[in-house]
Amino acid sequence: MKPTNSTESSARAFRAAVEMLATSRRRGRPRVRPAATQLGLTGPGNQQFMVAELEGRSSSGSVPAELALVRRLASDEYDTFAAVIGQSFGVPDETVARVYTAEVLANPQIGAYVAETTSGLVVAAGAGLLAQGHLAIANIGTRPEHRGQGYARVLTEAILRRGAAAGAHTAYLHATADTVPFFERLGFTTRAGWTMLNAA
Numbered sequence: 001m002k003p004t005n006s007t008e009s010s011a012r013a014f015r016a017a018v019e020m021l022a023t024s025r026r027r028g029r030p031r032v033r034p035a036a037t038q039l040g041l042t043g044p045g046n047q048q049f050m051v052a053e054l055e056g057r058s059s060s061g062s063v064p065a066e067l068a069l070v071r072r073l074a075s076d077e078y079d080t081f082a083a084v085i086g087q088s089f090g091v092p093d094e095t096v097a098r099v100y101t102a103e104v105l106a107n108p109q110i111g112a113y114v115a116e117t118t119s120g121l122v123v124a125a126g127a128g129l130l131a132q133g134h135l136a137i138a139n140i141g142t143r144p145e146h147r148g149q150g151y152a153r154v155l156t157e158a159i160l161r162r163g164a165a166a167g168a169h170t171a172y173l174h175a176t177a178d179t180v181p182f183f184e185r186l187g188f189t190t191r192a193g194w195t196m197l198n199a200a
Contacts, residue, residue, distance in 0.1 A: 075106035088141025135163035
């Protein structure tokens, strides 16, 4: 296998994560894939580029009563991440595991995080990818039966805090129309529509 540096690995993982979001199903409803997406061109109407400054952040709500901790996964826990993200986005675990492999999770610039309840159940997951002072947030998801309780918010805030502690000054993400309000409540603002071209 050809060795890659951390930056290349981070960029590859983020591109794959964005593509997985663009082609996944949300809340059990199949997502219609327009021709532009099928060709690898996703237009501004589908996703919004959002940015947040990391300095001076504070929590935007209370902690769920059943939350025990938010922790970063070890590289050999990639299957745990795959299971939660798979259930959250309605995609097969194997699809997620092909993106977030043990090698990817071992990259110090990539953090895969989970929120666990007091009973040890992992209910939410997400990733942060650190590069050159910027923190990319990807694949924030909660198991369907635990949505609306604040787990994704607390998880995202923890990822943002850890990114800031590691030297990031700005966070960014690509949000779908149904997740824009969630990220706005966390201090993200839409900067512009975006277009992504992929080589097939």
